[in-house]
Amino acid sequence: MKTLSFLFIVVIAGLLAGLFHGIINVAVVEPYLDRAIGIENQRMFDEGQTQNTPQFWQQFSDYRTWQKEGSVVSGGILGIATGSLFGLVFAYSRHMLPGQNNVKKALLLATIMWAALYFIPFLKYPANPPTVGDPHTIVLRATTYALFVALSGLGAFGFSRLYKKMQNKKFVAFLGYAVFIGAMFVIMPPNPDKISTPMELVNGFRAISAITMTAYWIVNALILGWLWNKVQPHVENQEIQK
């Protein structure tokens, strides 16, 4: 394997997809975040924690601009992070994935990893805009979310090993994962926070953020698959010459 080329295309694919995710979020997810934070501000005024003054709004606007820039950079960081895991799993599983084209292989793996690491956890613990979460429960919520993602990911990994071993009746591996994650759904504690934010805002936020996360996974797979076709990092130089 051409190690440096491999690392390079994996990180670049993650970074580009992550920046794409961050930039489209500024356009389509931020309006929901701004509305939610607006509700939060109103609460602070009502409770007398802050004065509704032009100075407040000036500071607030600067702060939000900084956070939106941070969101794009964070998209890049999260893209490199998720893309690194994706690239690593791709390198190990590429020969098992059906098809000839690395783009198709990458899209199939991305679908599996998107489901195991993002979408199934999302169904158990849906994303929330600001104002919904109670700061006092953050440790519990962070722990249960991380645990659920880890269980789902490790479960998918374990059952993929079973899938590989099974000569026939491969559907048993899918069934096994479904039973396992179904049990986790029941066993794991629910999000304890009560939602007092308008549901129309919460549901709109959930739908649009799920769409852009999904777009991120697709773009990461397309870029990695395309770069893999071009660079062929798994092929040693002398093998290409053969």
Next chain:
Amino acid sequence: MPNSFDIEMVNTSQITKTRRVVPIIAAVALFALFGLGYFVVGFDQGQLFSIAEGQMAYGQMNGVGYLHEFTHDMRHASGFPCH
């Protein structure tokens, strides 16, 4: 064009076998990138900077950690629990 896996299928000697495998250093590097980046965007409340700054790191921005505020919007948008 044969890929290294095909070659391995034909020739099962030790030398070709090690070729397909991701070098352990690359695997460790990618897994570390995943762990660090996922933690920074999804979970950090000041832990990372507290390595250098101690307790101060948990309250740099109005009582909240710097990385929490910086990654805040992406944290919500990518489904991690927040406030």
